[in-house]
Amino acid sequence: MAQKKIGKQTVKFQNPPSIISTASIVGPKEGEGPLKEYFDIILEDDLYDQDSWEKAESKMLEDAMKMAIKNAKLLEEQIEYILAGDLLNQIISSSFAVRQLQRPYFGLYGACSTMTESLSLGSMIVDGGFADNVLCATSSHFCTAERQYRFPLELGNQRPFTSQWTVTGAGAAVISANGSGPYITHVTTGKIVDPGIKDVNNMGAAMAPAAADTIIQHFEDTGFNVDDYDLIITGDLSGIGKPIAEELILTKGIDISTIYKDCGIEIFDGKRQDTHAGGSGCGCSASVFAGYLYKELKKGKYNRILLVSTGALHSPVSANQGESIPGIAHAVTISNVIS
Template sequence: MAVKKIGKQTVRLKNPPSIISTYSIVGPKEGDGPLKEYFDFILQDDLCGQKTWEKCESKILEDAIKMAIKNAQLSEKKVEYVLAGDLLNQIISSSFAVRNLGIPYFGLYGACSTMAESLSLGSMLIDGGYADYLVCATSSHFCTAERQFRFPLELGNQRPPTSQWTVTGAGAAVLSSNGLGPYITHVTTGKVVDAGIKDVNNMGAAMAPAAADTIIQHFKDTGYRIDDYDLIITGDLGIIGKEIAEEFITKAGYDISKIFTDCGIEIFDNERQDTHAGGSGCGCSASVFCGYIYKLLKDKTLNRVLLISTGALHSTTSSQQGESIPGIAHAVTISNTKE
């Protein structure tokens, strides 16, 4: 019997893993934004000494993983798994990032939902007794994403107001069967939800229905009330997506407005930094969680947070073939108590 299952899509961990350390690295633009004090490392430029943007993305992911392990005062040999993924074709940032680590590796793809996907699977692997230490990590890079999904950077193409700005950043979290918290206590795994959006410049709208679906299901499954949480933060719906998701969630009877925000909104100062609908990319919720939220949990400014990373599951090929953009959202409860 699935003894740890509660409700339809949620798991309640019996031995909640502790997030014993994190590390975040962001690019210069993110490092000039409202959260700059919180990030562990800010790049001087978008190549960080590498020859290509892709190699830079892989390097910052590797560095984030290594530094998170170091911050946990662990040797790399003690780490039993790395669970990682990114936006690039065949998730090369992740595969190349772990190539020199010698740690068993599960590659994931959930688009921008990958941070919560890795925390979900990682926390079940710890709770289930399969590992004592593992790393969950992901990255994105503005330049690698732009040229892969949209246009050559050199084209200087105009961006519509609904578009989001892919975050250059990486985040890594070390989960342990021991530790003083914060703990991952619940995992709500998302379904693919396709609302029929075909506009590749409006990811927020494409992902919002999936985010709403997972958040509503989380409350149904757990029986939590809104005020059991200090913060509900989506991965990167941005300004437009957050508004749509909030409308869905409110209609379902959950008024989360007072404690609801989005990593893509928090990471940039839109007025000053001209990021249109806000930040996006796997590295958005990764760096905001690992850099910012984790520290607020550690110093007890926050005590229970619902992190929902959201992904748009399309490719340039699927869009060129006329397909809509399905979304997915995975949620994890991160709490200073094991309850």
């Protein structure tokens, strides 16, 4: 068996890569939420001085990437790979952002699971001895996602209470072979789990079984107990999906309830901010990770967390052709100590 593989879907790094910097940028609404103190930049206007929302999203991602590099005290030339993706068709936010950086680039698509997809592959690249510094990044934007996936905002459609609010935000992190943590010590890569849900306004329920599957597998593969973590946090299951995931995990005798949160619930004050089931989008777990989680790890509030970004792998075309919504979730252990 491959030397760094443990169990069925997990790898344990021999030289765990260090997250040496992050950067986060969010929109005005996210900047009024409970985590506002943690973001590096809060936009005053979600057009960000660009002439389209798509260009604004790309600019937000570009600036987050550049800021993460600066925060790492590196030059752009020292970044050996960029791993990035987003929700837009042909991941144009990422490609046009990366165009400004001129570094070797692997484009990813994992829907809202992209942040941990990039951290997983980025860590493998560093631990595998292929690079010293890798930049991982992703973004989403409420206005670009709404008009691509649902309706033009100008229509003012009503949204059902199961629907989620796509986070306008970007997060970036530099992973390095050199550094003093927090470290990425384990990666559990998800399989597609499709519970057969066809309601595109209920993505939390569609993704919850995938999150549960990955978290259960993570415990099985690593032999960790719930006590080994200070926090388990999913990407964007929000108000509908989080209790489903928690219950599915409990059926295997694992009670995560005391340490389990969801980025989509944390980023907004749902009632005050009228975000229905909660936040979603690649930028949700990306900005919560790069803002809140990373900073609280550095401060020592958390010492070991399991970050599990969650993705719904459908498209408007697949939904219109009667397909259900496949879910996926990738888990990454981030720890201040190497175990």
